[in-house]
Structures are given as C-alpha cells and as structure tokens.
Amino acid sequence: MISLKEKRWIPFLAVILGLVAGTLIVILSGRSPLIMFATFIKAGTGIDLLKGGTFNPRLVGEFLVTTMPILMGGLSISFAYRTGLFNIGAEGQIIAGGVAAIGAGFFIPIDNQFIHSTICVLAGCLAGALWGLIPGLLKARFNVHEVVVGIMLNYTAMYSANWLYKQMPLNQMTRTENVPVSATLNVDFLRQLTNNSRLHLGFIHVIIALFLFWLIIEKTSFGYQLRATGFNKEGARFAGIKVKRNLVYSLMIAGAFAGLGGALLTLGTYGYGRVITAFDNVGFDGISVALVGGCTMLGNLFAGLLFGLMKVAQPALQIASIPKEIGDIISSLIVLLVALQYAIVLYRNKIRDWFKKARGQK
Amino acid sequence: MKKLLIRLLTISLVAFTLAGCNSGSTSTSGSGDGTGSACPIRVGFVTDVGGVDDKSFNQSAWEGINRYAEEQGWDADACLKVIQSSSDADYIPNLTSMAEDGFDLVIAVGYLFEASLNEVAPLFPDTKFFVVDTVVSQPNVVSATFAAEQGSFLVGVAAGLRAKAEGWDKVGFLGGVEGELIGAFQAGYEQGVWAVYPEAEIVVDYADAFNMPEVGKNIAVKQFDSGVHIIYQAAGSSGNGAISEAKERGSDYYVIGVDKDQYHDGDMADGSSVILTSMVKRVDVATYTVTKDVHQGTYAGGSVMVFNINNEGVGAETSTGRNLSDIEIETILEYNNKVVAGEIEVSPTPVIPNGQSGTYSSTH
Structure with missing residues (x-):
C-alpha cells in the first residue's frame, strides 16, 4: 500500500523524470533541449527568452483555450473515479454536450449574450449528464460495467452528433454555420486583451466547475457518501448509504462536467459544430489528467495545465525544428510513470536500503 | 548496483557534454533562422491533418517549395518550416504562429483553411499568404484553384x-x-x-x-x-x-x-x-510559383492563379x-x-x- 503522502510526491517526480527523459530524447535526436525548454516557457507564459524576453499575451490565451476542455475532461473522470467508477464515456459526454450547446445556440433565439450563452452552456451540461445517466442506470440496475457501456456510447454519441449537426444550418458538409454571436463565449474585450487569441469567457465556467467539484466532493455529506462508495461499496451499503442511487448521480455529475467541456469547445474554441470522423481525444486526455492529478481539484488543475502546455507548444516546437511528438512523448511518459507508482516506491525503497547498507558497512 | 550507477552517471555526463555542443551549434544556426543572410525569405507551410508525408496533396505542395529552395541553394532546414495541424482547432493558432514568427510567406493547402485564413490574414497585413483550392479575397492572400x-x-x-x-x-x-x-x-x-x-x-x-x-x-x-x-x-x-x-x-x-x-x-x-x-x-507548381514570386518581388496579393488542362x-x-x-x-x-x-x-x-x-x- 502506498501512503497518502507518497501519492502526493509521485506525480511531481513523474513530471521531473518525464521532462528529463524528454530532454535526453531531444539531445539524442540532435536538437537543443534549451530551445525545447524555451519553447515550453514561451507557450506557457508568452515570454520568449530566445528573443530577449518579449511578451506575447496571445500565447497565454491559446494556452488557456487548449487547457480548458482537457481540464474539464479530467474533472469528469476524477469525479466518477472518487466513487469508484471509471468514466471512459467522458469522450461521448463531451460530444453530447457540444452538440446540445450548438443546437441551443441555433434554435433558441435570444439576443442577450450573457443569457443566451449561459443557456447554451447549461444545455451542454444537461446533455452530458443525460449521456452519463445511461451507463449509470445500467450499472445500478443491471450491474453492466460502465466501461463497456461508456465505450459504446462514445461511438453512439459521435455518429448521432454527426447526424444532428447535418440537420442544422450547414456551411460545408463537415461543419455547421457559425452559431449566432450571442450564443458564443467570445468577447472582444478578451480578444483585445490577449492580442487576438481565442480566449473566451469559458474560463469563468471552469473556475465555477473547479469550485463545485471541490465543494461537492470534499465538503458535502453527499460527497462523503460518494467517496465512501468509492473506497468500499459493500461497506458503504452496510453503513446505510444508498450506493445504487449514488452511482447514478456520480456518473451524471461527471457527465455534466464533461458536457461543459464539450460546450466550451464548440461555443468557445470553434464557434460552430463539426462533423467528425474520429474522436478529438479530449475525454481520453482527461483520463491522463485525472491520473496524474490524483483525482483532486488542485491536482487536476495543475495536471490540466501541464497537459495543455504539452499540446499547445507543438506548433512552436515545429517552428523551432523540434519534432512536435516530443510533447506527446513527455506527457505519455508522465502518465506511464504515475501508473508505475508502485515500482517507483519499490525502487526508492531499494535505493534507500542500499544507501543504508553502504553507510552501515563503513 | 554500483556498476549500474557508474554507467548511468557516465551516460548522463556524455549526454550533457553533447548537449553543450549541440546547443552551441543550434544557436548559431538559430540566429541564421531569423532574418539573417542565409535565408533570403522564410517560408512557412501549415498542413491540414494529413501532414507532409501523406503521399498526396500536402507532400506535393511541400516538394514544390523545396524544389525552389534547392534551385536557389537555400538551407532548406533553416528557411522552410512546416507545422502539421493535429485537428481543425489548430488552423488559426498555427497560421498565427507562423505570421508572428516573421515568416515572409505562409502557405496553407486545402479548402479547409478558408475560414481561418479569412480571420488571420487581415491581422498580419505584412505577411504574404497563399492558399490552394479555395479563394480567399484578402489583399495579402494569393489563391490557387485547380480545374x-x-x-x-x-x-x-x-x-x-x-x-x-x-x-x-x-x-x-x-x-x-x-x-x-x-x-x-x-x-x-x-x-x-x-x-x-x-x-x-x-x-x-x-x-x-x-x-x-x-x-x-x-x-x-x-x-x-x-x-x-x-x-x-x-x-x-x-x-x-x-x-x-x-x-x-x-x-x-x-x-x-x-x-x-x-x-x-x-x-x-x-x-x-x-x-x-x-x-x-x-500543387507543386503552384507552391513553387508563389515561392518564386515572393522571392523575386512579383507576388501580387489578392490575385487568383487558375490551373487547368490548358496550362x-x-x-x-x-x-x-x-x-x-x-x-x-x-x-x-x-x-x-x-x-x-x-x-x-x-x-x-x-x-x-x-x-x-x-x-x-x-x-x-
């Protein structure tokens, strides 16, 4: 068993080891790791050290735009995981949320951007929650594993959303028209502030979502029941907790988080609906975020920012002649190392023993 | 265990010495990367999700750019850069990154770029853009269409x-x-x-x-x-x-x-x-031509190149x-x-x- 304290430092160690391995790979491929790190710093803070510390706020904006949906995916996976459920259906819930948000954008005619966009975002959350309800009900009622249902529902969501998008005003066969501006989360103020990045109001929703996640899981008796269910289902049932009901609620709330992510993608990043043929992998990235973040609110925030950075730095890496795949390699290594936490602790103990022995011999 | 540690130490030492050499040499070529004499013009190419090795469209475009660079004896690694888009969310940031980085010519291949180019091109009036398979009516965009x-x-x-x-x-x-x-x-x-x-x-x-x-x-x-x-x-x-x-x-x-x-x-x-x-x-003729036009100062923003069976x-x-x-x-x-x-x-x-x-x- 790994103690709670150890669980905290393992992700940090994994990040450091992942970066070291990435550095070595960059060196072996004959590029400069200094440029790689400068590029990461540039993508994350907008400060370009290679050009005398010039600051470009657009990069910060794009960094946040990329991070937000991944972070929401992470929150979704984390929430379910705290109840002992693996919400691999987050990808489908994101798609469901996205299509509902765009639908509300087209078909609910309201001119006020605050009201309209809020309704659209809530429609996205609701659709995600409904998409989470299905595996929740099947799990509670027939004990069907949520992973099996979730994976199938991912495809169902993708193809249904494609059909639904094609019923909306189409621009090309692969995308809808832009939704009315009142439905989007884009405001000129943020654009101007960040040198024409696509930064949108979604960050407010993300902050609210982070707060709600923390509040529900850590501070309410409902969250306590969920966690108890996650630790030991039978024990929780014995203690009088309505386990089945909680499973359904948990997947619904997880679905709402994912649905919000989908709404942020369509209403914020794109501003239109896309007919897709393959998953965007936002929900699957969320699994990595949740794993590295240890399924806590702060952990998710940091892990989400880290994975967002590895993604958003890719164009800049390519301009600097560093293969963009290095971002993927580093993130994968971090996930791998976190997943190998038992091995890490084992080796740490071995090294410690070895040092002890060496000291003893003297 | 001790042997292993020593080996690891040696490897990391060697690696870091190499790193020293590398960063030295790359930073010199890095300065040529800018507006140095090595590159008369810098050409950026944003592909769609296909990438430059798709054995088709993007590859053909990339070959055209490289052919001109080769004829002129440019250092292709330093003067020509390509960014592969991972999804359509990347089009705008990728085009913007290239324009911000001071590329003289930014090439986008495919009609999928129409909307994003319409958004990015007006923000960078000094950058020359080129798009294939769709017409983008901006004063700093040349379009090419094929029959x-x-x-x-x-x-x-x-x-x-x-x-x-x-x-x-x-x-x-x-x-x-x-x-x-x-x-x-x-x-x-x-x-x-x-x-x-x-x-x-x-x-x-x-x-x-x-x-x-x-x-x-x-x-x-x-x-x-x-x-x-x-x-x-x-x-x-x-x-x-x-x-x-x-x-x-x-x-x-x-x-x-x-x-x-x-x-x-x-x-x-x-x-x-x-x-x-x-x-x-x-497509290679189109990208070759536009690279040449920008290099020789004959780039005519807003124009449309038409490619058909007659030419x-x-x-x-x-x-x-x-x-x-x-x-x-x-x-x-x-x-x-x-x-x-x-x-x-x-x-x-x-x-x-x-x-x-x-x-x-x-x-x-």
Missing part, C-alpha cells in the same frame, strides 16, 4: 477504356469528404468514364475524412467485392487504404492515384504497380511502359485535346449521390 474536373475526366476515360476492354461493368470512386471540391473530381470522373463506356455502373463512396486509410480500405474492400476492378481515389491519405487493398488482391485490381503521380506507391513485389494512372494536380496544371499521368497501353494513352490524349480545344466541356457537378451507384442512362 480538378478536367483532369478527373481524363482518368475517367482511362478507367472506362480499361473496364470496357476487360468486360468489367462497374468502376468505383472513393472520395474524401463530400462537398464542392471533391465533387468536381467525382463529376469529371463520371463524365470521363461514360464518354467511352456509357453502360458502366459507377459506384460512389466517401470516406468522410482525408486522413483515415482504414476507412478507405474498408470502402475498397466493399467496392472490389461488388465487382469493381478500378477505383479512382480522391481522398488524401484515406486513399492509401484503397491502394494497399488493391496490392493485397494483386493483378486485375487497379487504383487511380490522385494529386501527384502515385505509380510507385502501388509497387508490387514483382515490379508491377496497381496504379493504373494518376490524376496529376500540380497543364491538371491532367492524367500517361507515361509509356506502365499500366496503360499505347492505344489507351492515345485515346486519352485525343480527349485531352478535345477538352483543351473546348469541344468537350466538363461540368464540375456530380450526378451520383454518396453511397449509391448509377449508369449514364439511369442518371440522365
């Missing part, structure tokens, strides 16, 4: 001739994404096939993606199993799936390549190829000694001349819906 229906007409003639001679009553079409652009490929192909073989049934399927070879392969399996022997693919790297399926089946199954001469992508172990011919779309911007690949017989080549050239002379006008509007098939009489 794909004309070239597709000629490969349709090739398919029709071969199918008729062999007694195959069906030919196939595999498109990337339904729409105006690929529709023109389909339309030209339909008219070409029926020009020489009106009874032929044309089977039309779309992969709904330009980067899904496995979907292309599934469609090829379906079409070949239904009695099709020749598939014209206009589907980017999705079409590579059809090529690999034809290779597995061996003789008597053909694919018609697209965008560039794909003959050698269809190479078999015995030296033959499954590529009957290719619809050559000279050999599109056409069928008709080298002898490959899969086409001399008589077939002769007939194709006859039709080529008729289109050039305006005797035949090829319409860019297809008649067979996605997922269906039809003959000339069933559709007219």
